[in-house]
Amino acid sequence: MPTVAHDQETGRDVVAPPVPVPKSPGSGSRRLSDTIQEHLNACPPDLPGGTPQVHDFDGTFSLTDKGLKLTITSGEAPTKPTWWQSTLLAAGFYSLGLAFRTACMLGVVASTGGAASVLAKTACA
Structure with a gap:
């Protein structure tokens, strides 16, 4: 369904084109950071410097009784010195x-x- 917005400069209603929704992460080598970057590219925020670049990480979203839970699985090396x-x-x-x-x-x-x-x-x- 297209989004309708009112343009105050011209006084007309404007129909915005539909924004493509990035695919959900599937099996394979896709990471959560890839999905977030696709969403940022599809709907870029109006920030100085343009769209931010997301560092590579993987994780999952899950719903709990208290809200949304983000679990990030880290592939980083342990920080304990030898x-x-x-x-x-x-x-x-x-x-x-x-x-x-x-x-x-x-x-x-x-x-x-x-x-x-x-x-x-x-x-x-």
Whole structure:
């Protein structure tokens, strides 16, 4: 059924052409993001910069007793670092801490002429 709108500039009723409805995601390699992108392309929103590009993801919509539920299945790699990555990070931050403490102690000793070396140990710990 065509959509009828009233054009206020001309004062006439205008019949809008029917908008093609994208196909629903079926079996195969279609993702939910593909369907959302097709809907955005078919009915582009009036946004600065044009139609936004949707990043690839997959998921499902389902109806619950409280409303609409969107479940996104992630194909992303786990973010937990491996044992060697954790070891490298720990060694790097330990070295960074030692470098900062050394710079702090040298700065305090140099600025006080060596008189505050005991204070520098405490302050830079």
